[in-house]
Amino acid sequence: MIWYKLYFTFIGLYFSVVQLSYFLLLQLNVSSTYITYMVVVIAWMIGIIVGLWWTKLSTLAASVLSGVAYYLVFLLVSVSPLSMWTLFFASFGVLISGIWAGHFFVAYFSKMQQADILFFHENNGFLLGILFTIFGFSMHGNNFLLWGPLYCAILLISTQVIMKTYVPQE
Amino acid sequence: MNERINFFWFSNYLALVSKTHCILVLVGISLSILQFILIRDFVAILYGEEITIAIVSAAFFVGISIGYLISRKLSQLNFERLFIGSLFLHLTFPFSYRYLAAWISQLPYSGILLIFWLLLFACLFTAVFAIFLPRLVHGKIESKQQNKSKEVQEFRLKLFYTLELVGFILGFFIIISSWNKSLDYLLPIYWFLLLILLLLVTRNYKISAVFFIIACVAISFLTQTDKLSTAALYKYKHKYKLKVEVLHSVNSAYQKIEVIKVGKFAKFLYLNGLRNLDSRKLEYLNYYIAKLPAIILEPKKVLIIGNGTLSSVERIQLFSDKIVSVELDQGVLDAGILHYVDIKKLRNIKKWTLFVEDGKYYLANTKEKYDLIIMDVPAPLTIQVAYLHSVEFYKLVKKRLTANGVLSVQIAGKIRANNAMPAQIVKTLSQVFPKILVITSQRAGRSFAYSSKKMPFTINEIKNTVSHFESEQLKIILPNKIKNFVSKARIISKDNMNIILRYGWYRLKSRYFK
Structure with missing residues (x-):
């Protein structure tokens, strides 16, 4: 159980880092107006809703899509900075990344059957992610936006591997 | 008979389902509005550096975590008690937490007490909304209709979480409608939504009526309580x-x-x-950041980034042919128009144009070149503003300057050798501009940097111009002496914004944890 809790925390951390990184990425490379904030929040939430209902999507596909979408948006705004049209494509990227956040709850609820535990640990991770991103970005700026989500994804995959290898009964 | 029973059961179920749906949408809207009110107010109370914003946001999420943690452990009776109590406490917005913060700030160890105050209020107000989702998914609230089968619970999770998120998005639009308005617009809407929620959850008309009456009284005094509690805080x-x-x-x-x-x-x-x-220093600030370079340069085109109060426009209109102001925040413009400038006079300045836009976006997308660019933005205490003091931003500015063009920046304090903020800003400027001249004015209470590809203006030009305004207390640092002041200072860039953390932490520590 402890590994699951840890995993849920890390997944919350990942979602938080990706969502906030999107926000900072677009704020610095597209525009600081409220439209950027709106796009990130609303697209992420729509992504969660899509993820909740897209039952045929596998966890692996959802997670890969999430990461790939983020780095494609990173590439897009780096190649064409301060262009408003990139925000349109970025909103799709945010939405796709958000799908995993919705899919995760359904996938693990069917295993755990405890919504409170699921939400509690994911939310704790999200909280840590806020602090981690603010501190990480302040210290490393753009490098954090490049590597932060990747490190969190590696942390997640490592936890998953450990869970599968050493605690298969959980 | 069977059909009648089935129809009765179905209509009851439908009523129950629609009620639950409404509750979850309302919970989503409430969380959205609550997050906005609390984070904005608490950040303003604790002073809005990035580090404070992070701490306040974290406290909001702590409240949500606590809600999830206790969601299934509470009995229905205790849940309803907590819910009713919390909702009534919402009627004490915004004066309760403001007066308490004002009182705490008078006490010894106020830093620790304020952190406790922040967490307490975040838990009292936020946790209660987080309780709903897990309880409803597991059928705890509607105990008569409990269905513990795996499929039903999974379906509930999908549907209920979707509804809460839809509510959150709806709440977002209500918030948008409240921008640039005072709390007496948003709070009555919020209280009305809480009243419906109270009615739906408790089905207790008496309690709901009491809530309604108190809310009506609170609304009638809201403008006064909002202003008085803010005044007490200040x-x-x-x-x-x-x-x-x-x-x-x-x-x-x-x-x-x-x-x-x-x-x-x-x-x-x-x-x-x-x-x-500070209105008493506004004249000096505008003189050094705008009027002084405008008098010497007599620029054809001037771009002002920031300066939301618009107070520098009037000062430079006599010396330039075209003035463009770019300000991001309509709210600051409104405050400036109401309290700092005469809008009739401004409207008569035909050579002046205002864009409500992000400064960096404007610079990247305009084809115009300017003889003078004035950067009147706050100190780099948040990520958004720190970027406006970064190497990358100054490079954008340089591209939009004419060959003899000058960038005028107020550097958030008086420059001293390698001091935290002013020296870092000047060091960053020195990475982009070959010539920088810094003036420190005692009257303005800060230093100003003038950067250019060539020497911006001579020391005599400055002395002759300033002599009528402030001469004895003025300190001028020439480009060849700048190195002595910034040798150990760090550069602000997209890859290094640790000024936000270092300075934010320093201010937080000195303010609350002496």
Whole structure:
């Protein structure tokens, strides 16, 4: 159980880092107006809703899509900075990344059957992610936006591997 | 008979389902509005550096975590008690937490107590909304209709979480409608939504009626309580000895904007609780940042980035042919128009154009070149503003300057050798511009940097121009001496914004944990 809790925390951390990184990425490379904030929040939430209902999507596909979408948006705004049209494509990227956040709850609820535990640990991770991103970005700026989500994804995959290898009964 | 029973069961089920749906949508809307009100107000109370924003946001999520943690452990009776109690406490918005914060700030160890205060309020107000989702998924609230089968619970999770998120998005649009308005617009809407929620959850008409009556009374005094509690906060937490009056208090799309009158004459502009402008020093600030370079350069085209109060426009109109102002925040512009400038005079300046736009976006997308660019933005205490002091931003500015063009920047304090903020800003400027001249004015209470590809102006030009305004107290640092002041200072760039953390932490520590 402890590994699951840890995993849920890390997944919350990942979602938080990706969502906030999107926000900072677009704020610095597209525009600081409220439209950027709106796009990130609303697209992420729509992504969660899509993820909740897209039952045929596998966890692996959802997670890969999430990461790939983020780095494609990173590439897009780096190649064409301060262009408003990139925000349109970025909103799709945010939405796709958000799908995993919705899919995760359904996938693990069917295993755990405890919504409170699921939400509690994911939310704790999200909280840590806020602090981690603010501190990480302040210290490393753009490098954090490049590597932060990747490190969190590696942390997640490592936890998953450990869970599968050493605690298969959980 | 069977059909009648089935129909009865179905209509009951439908009624139950629609009620649950409404509850979850309302919970989503409430969480959205609550998050906005609490984070904005708490950040303004604790002063809005990035580090404070992070701490306040974290406290909000702690409240949500606590809600999830206790969601299934509470009995229905205790849940309803907690819910009713919390909702009634919401009627004490915004004065309860403001007065408490003002009182705490007078006590010894106020730093620790304020952190406790922050967590307490975040838990009291936020946790209760987080309780709903897990309880409803597991059928705890509607105990008669409990269905513990795996499929039903999974379906509930999908549907209920979707509804809460839809509510959150709807709440977002209500918030948008409240931008640049005071709390007496948003709070009545919020209380009305809480009333419906109270009615749906408890089905207790008496309690709901009491809530309605108290809400009506609170609404009728809301404008006064909002202003009085803000005034108390400024008097005791900001430690003003003279009479404090709140002239303006709104939430814009970006920050809380307040104009505070202290004593008979001083008008301060506060952004997220941080003092941005002192009306007594406005004349000096505008002189050095705008009028002085405009007098010497006589620029054809001037671009002003920031300066939301628009107070520098009038000062330079005689010396230039075209003036463009770019300000991100409509709320700051409104505050400026109401309290700092004469809008009739401004409207008569035909050579002046205003864009409500992000400065960096404007610079990247305009084809115009300017003889003078004035950067009147706050100190780099948040990521958004720090970028406006970064190497990358100054490079953008340089591209939009004519060959003899000058960038004028107020550097958030008086420059001293390698001091935290001013020296870092000047060091960053030195990475982009070959020539920088810094003036420190005692009257303005800060230094100003003038950067250019060539020497911006001669020392004699400055002395001759300034002699009528302020001569004895002026300190001028010439480009060849700048190195002595910034040799150990760090550069602000997209890859290094640790000024936000270092300075934010320093301010937080000195303010609350002496």
